[in-house]
Amino acid sequence: MNSRRGIELPGHDGIRLAGDIAGPEDGFPVLLLHGGGQTRNSWGRALNALAERGARAVAIDMRGHGDSDWSPEAAYLPEHFGSDVENVTRAYSALCDDRPVLLVGASMGGIAALIATGPLDTLVAGLVLVDIVPDVRMDGARRILDFMNAAPDGFASLEEAADAVAAYLPHRPRPAATEGLKRNLRQQPNGRWNWHWDPRMVREVLNDVELVKGGLDDAASAVRVPTLLIRGLLSDIVDDEGVEHLRGLVSHLEVVDIADAAHTAATDDNDAFVASVLAFANRIAATTH
Template structure:
């Protein structure tokens, strides 16, 4: 195996998604390691998994971090197609291009994509699933808070500090960073000089799908799961409740479960070390068993 120092920076990769759309990603770690594909939540980018990518690479795993269509450096859907099915088709196209089965780690929107992909005709390409603060029946108030944030500030921000204020109000449990420079990966500055979120606003125009509108379909997918599954919940989450966790575990009795005490809905970035350790342990255990 290569020295871990070889994997301190990712390789930039691109894939052809559903309908020929170009999807951007980062590849961390040895190509011959267990493959783990990360899918971020709505309004985020692949960079939200950066620390996890490095940690998995050091553990000898091959982590691929994707920007969803309309997010980050991936292309925006020409006709505003951000339906769940389009994202599932994107994921399956990526897995086919990677050429081997993968563990899929998905947060929020990405978790729903991963769950629905397990009933795709090529579901054998998914060897394990990690759902990060997402279940088929989330808490409506929590979902509405997320959607309100994503649809807010359509006029953009005059400064990075204004954007940082919006994030701080959305994530009150987090300590505000001293500098707003970290937001540069999530914002674009347009010709008018204002800063806009790094994703297609058409995602919220009504052509997409709210994450709680298809609970029965999601429950059916969960009920049919036969691959290893890990559910991760942030103890402070207002999107996934203990009741939602119990309902999911009733559907998937074999699922493993971990709760991160200092985390909310953004569990992976709220407590990255604890989250990443859980993913590494899960993938390593299931790879050894297989």
């Protein structure tokens, strides 16, 4: 059965994580983890494409995002997201008859997947990092955090929010319609529109951007499963030095470059992204049968 439906999975410390699942029940399990400031909807086309090609794919809203719980203690450091991914992967693998799961993480979701992969051991079939490495460019990381913190009082209209997104993603054409933004915004009683994420999420990291790197070298060194980095060549987060640094930690690393994509590589060129993930998953499946 390929129809898409909602699912709820357990995070760490009682955090409830909302998600969507699609694809045949006996398909290759794939867990899609979005970046900071995004939701599971950022994987919409990829989720459907993977399911249509036989994968059993789940996309979740990370803690503090979308329809998932906010942390009462504002616990939003990389290790907290990593603990969520550990819990979710164990639960999802159990739903898939204990088969190992391919983790696909973009940006913050990739950091969480990287942290979780070592402890999960044989429950992970492989790891796909979407434009994220331990040694990120700090100017790019700061730009993301500044965007997430730029409108604490929200927007007067969807048009105003669309202008903010267009300025943040100048390599993309500004959408003519703004209705799609409602998936990422919440309208307040005063009529203003706020982003869906917990605003406390970025405050601690804004004071020390280096927190996004905490412990990632050790986490990468513990990765033994097949690992693929999908990099957008227009990215201001991942550069050649960052790729080589990761290769020094994960000697079996594979790298795919997407020419016309930036940090949002999975959605900038969805077809190239899906093709890369499927080819990688098929290689893994071929070696485990």
